[in-house]
Amino acid sequence: MASITILLDNCTGCTLCVKACPFGAIHMANRKAVIDMAKCTFCGACVEACKFSAIELKKEAGGKKDLSGYRDVWVFCEQKKGAVQSISFELLGEGRKLADKLGVKLAAVLLGSGMEAAAAELGWRGADKVYLVDHPALKSYQDDPYTEVLVKLAGEYKPEAVLCGATTIGRSLVSRVAIKLNAGLTADCTGLDIDPKERLLLQTRPAFGGNIMATIITPNHRPQMATVRHKVMKEAPVDRTRRAEIVRKSYPEEVFSSRTRLLDIVEEIGETVNLSEADIIVSGGRGMGGKEGIALVAELAKTLGGAVGASRSAVDADWIPYSHQVGQTGKTVCPKLYIACGISGQIQHLIGMQSSKVIVAVNKDPDAPIFKIATYGIVGDVFELLPALTREFRRVLNK
Amino acid sequence: MHIIVCIKQVPNTTDVRIDPVTNTLIREGVESVINPFDAYAIEEAVRLRERCGGRVTVLTMGPPQAENALREAIGLGCDEAVLVSDRKFAGSDTWATSYTLASAIKKIGDFDVILCGKQASDGDTAQVGPGISTHLDIPQVTYVKKIEEISAEKAKVERMTEEGYDVVETPLPCLFTVVKELNTPRMPSLKGMLRAKSAKPLKWTAEDIEADPAALGLDGSPTRVIKIFTPEPRKGGEMLKGDTADVAAELAELLKDIAL
Numbered sequence: 001m002a003s004i005t006i007l008l009d010n011c012t013g014c015t016l017c018v019k020a021c022p023f024g025a026i027h028m029a030n031r032k033a034v035i036d037m038a039k040c041t042f043c044g045a046c047v048e049a050c051k052f053s054a055i056e057l058k059k060e061a062g063g064k065k066d067l068s069g070y071r072d073v074w075v076f077c078e079q080k081k082g083a084v085q086s087i088s089f090e091l092l093g094e095g096r097k098l099a100d101k102l103g104v105k106l107a108a109v110l111l112g113s114g115m116e117a118a119a120a121e122l123g124w125r126g127a128d129k130v131y132l133v134d135h136p137a138l139k140s141y142q143d144d145p146y147t148e149v150l151v152k153l154a155g156e157y158k159p160e161a162v163l164c165g166a167t168t169i170g171r172s173l174v175s176r177v178a179i180k181l182n183a184g185l186t187a188d189c190t191g192l193d194i195d196p197k198e199r200l201l202l203q204t205r206p207a208f209g210g211n212i213m214a215t216i217i218t219p220n221h222r223p224q225m226a227t228v229r230h231k232v233m234k235e236a237p238v239d240r241t242r243r244a245e246i247v248r249k250s251y252p253e254e255v256f257s258s259r260t261r262l263l264d265i266v267e268e269i270g271e272t273v274n275l276s277e278a279d280i281i282v283s284g285g286r287g288m289g290g291k292e293g294i295a296l297v298a299e300l301a302k303t304l305g306g307a308v309g310a311s312r313s314a315v316d317a318d319w320i321p322y323s324h325q326v327g328q329t330g331k332t333v334c335p336k337l338y339i340a341c342g343i344s345g346q347i348q349h350l351i352g353m354q355s356s357k358v359i360v361a362v363n364k365d366p367d368a369p370i371f372k373i374a375t376y377g378i379v380g381d382v383f384e385l386l387p388a389l390t391r392e393f394r395r396v397l398n399k
Numbered sequence: 400m401h402i403i404v405c406i407k408q409v410p411n412t413t414d415v416r417i418d419p420v421t422n423t424l425i426r427e428g429v430e431s432v433i434n435p436f437d438a439y440a441i442e443e444a445v446r447l448r449e450r451c452g453g454r455v456t457v458l459t460m461g462p463p464q465a466e467n468a469l470r471e472a473i474g475l476g477c478d479e480a481v482l483v484s485d486r487k488f489a490g491s492d493t494w495a496t497s498y499t500l501a502s503a504i505k506k507i508g509d510f511d512v513i514l515c516g517k518q519a520s521d522g523d524t525a526q527v528g529p530g531i532s533t534h535l536d537i538p539q540v541t542y543v544k545k546i547e548e549i550s551a552e553k554a555k556v557e558r559m560t561e562e563g564y565d566v567v568e569t570p571l572p573c574l575f576t577v578v579k580e581l582n583t584p585r586m587p588s589l590k591g592m593l594r595a596k597s598a599k600p601l602k603w604t605a606e607d608i609e610a611d612p613a614a615l616g617l618d619g620s621p622t623r624v625i626k627i628f629t630p631e632p633r634k635g636g637e638m639l640k641g642d643t644a645d646v647a648a649e650l651a652e653l654l655k656d657i658a659l
Contacts, residue, residue, distance in 0.1 A: 038462030175529035184621030187524035221621035268563035392651035
């Protein structure tokens with residue numbers, strides 16, 4: 001079992017470790033640090049913060065396993081209605097870099113029905129190999145057959161790393177696969193790198209709503225699995241001269257059986273709903289006053305070819321459906337441009353959008369917290385500013 | 400119908416502040432609350448009981464003080480509560496956590512539906528719910544926004560997707576992870592609060608749930624946190640000033656390249 005000990009002779013009671021602990025597990029008693037073992041996760045933040053070598057952390061139990069049989073970086077390529085989703089191209093772009101650093105192949109994994117042409121295109125996007133499992137039962141995502149097929153593939157070909165989008169499909173699928181493979185899985189990564197000496201995947205992700213970042217490794221289990229956030233990695237370029245080796249796999253019928261039945265796929269109207277894939281999002285909050293105000297937001301979004309977002313208060317007031325909500329109890333987005341209209345910027349909203357590349361805030365209150373993180377801020381009346389912005393963007397975009 | 404709700408006690412993010420000098424999280428005085436997504440799971444469990452009869456068991460893994468979260472859940476209408484707590488669980492990642500909860504569920508015994516919030520607001524992984532269903536080898540539906548029909552044998556639910564929703568039929572027993580759209584949680588009743596006060600949650604250790612010690616805590620966790628750091632705080636930029644037409648034109652020029 002892992003252990004963590006305060007070396008009382010070295011501890012000066014300086015409280016640096018108390019401040020460094022992300023889990024609130026350290027307090028001071030008689031001017032010495034005391035660790036609450038019920039809260040400690042052995043993350044080591046205190047060891048790094050301590051200037052007096054007063055904290056001893058013993059982590060590793062047992063010897064190292066032989067992991068040399070695992071090779072290659074895999075990208076699970078998500079498809080919907082036969083179309084490979086853009087997140088897969090982002091992962092192939094990132095996966096290519098990781099595979100090159102490791103000196104191994106990049107393989108795409110594609111599950112679906114009638115996906116032969118799409119498989120070839122994954123070669124254009126940088127995959128050296130494509131594992132293609134084509135079966136009618138894989139046409140649309142279902143937990144059971146997708147899990148079984150991915151577990152079988154990984155069991156046979158032994159990848160050292162598997163990347164997957166942090167989408168509703170990705171998170172449901174690889175959470176199951178990682179349990180079955182006894183593999184490590186890190187959710188919603190925003191940064192990936194390789195430790196070349198140990199051949200480890202360094203997975204960096206936000207926690208506590210983005211207030212802290214953690215780097216996570218999987219030292220003794222393979223594959224090293226990660227889901228990756230949308231729009232953080234750069235899409236792999238298309239090179240039509242590249243060819244991937246296509247490995248077609250088939251399995252006995254029982255592998256494709258599903259306990260659940262997909263009865264219907266309903267797409268909600270409005271081409272602008274898919275927030276996670278949007279490059280531009282225009283969001284409305286309480287300051288938009290009602291459905292009429294949200295219509296102004298939608299008009300600007302339409303002009304910019306973007307999606308419509310909303311704060312929790314706009315959703316709770318029934319001005320717009322929940323699927324548009326950005327923030328802690330809604331979606332986390334990171335578009336190239338986020339325009340917040342009549343949104344004050346409570347922490348729960350900021351959690352969902354503060355990693356956007358450019359943030360514009362329009363609000364009548366000059367003290368609104370949103371201005372503290374906005375790249376550009378405008379204090380003013382949203383009902384005048386939004387139509388003016390729509391006009392001006394139409395002009396500069398020649399629409 | 401026996402419904403099990405899995406909840407987590409988390410720090411209230413509304414209270415989370417960053418120390419401007421050390422640039423670290425201030426945890427002092429931060430209140431512990433039930434994970435916001437779990438509130439919808441608790442409410443739905445109580446509604447399922449009202450619809451189908453039966454009982455609701457609320458389960459959590461955590462330090463001894465997580466008992467407060469269980470009491471709160473009882474106040475909201477859950478019937479029984481189980482706390483799994485042991486120093487051996489320290490350092491659990493999502494693999495070990497889902498294994499521990501699945502082991503506790505096996506000890507609880509027969510059930511029809513397990514409900515979990517879609518993710519917890521401190522870790523945001525969304526991995527523990529699917530992990531539990533996999534350890535128990537039962538079907539799952541994630542991101543459930545509506546339970547359309549439910550009987551003793553099967554349920555028809557709506558699963559939220561990026562584009563809309565899927566309609567999925569699943570046999571019971573099964574596990575659902577739920578989103579906010581599912582319901583509006585009620586306030587605790589006076590009767591509930593009295594029950595919460597006198598409730599005695601069961602307390603189980605690693606030994607009680609007959610879990611494999613090698614699969615628990617840090618030893619049972621494939622992943623390791625090797626570094627924690629605070630991201631560079633995002634700084635405010637430029638305030639555009641002038642009359643409406645001027646600032647609108649200025650902004651459109653500034654953003655033209657992104658929008659094209």
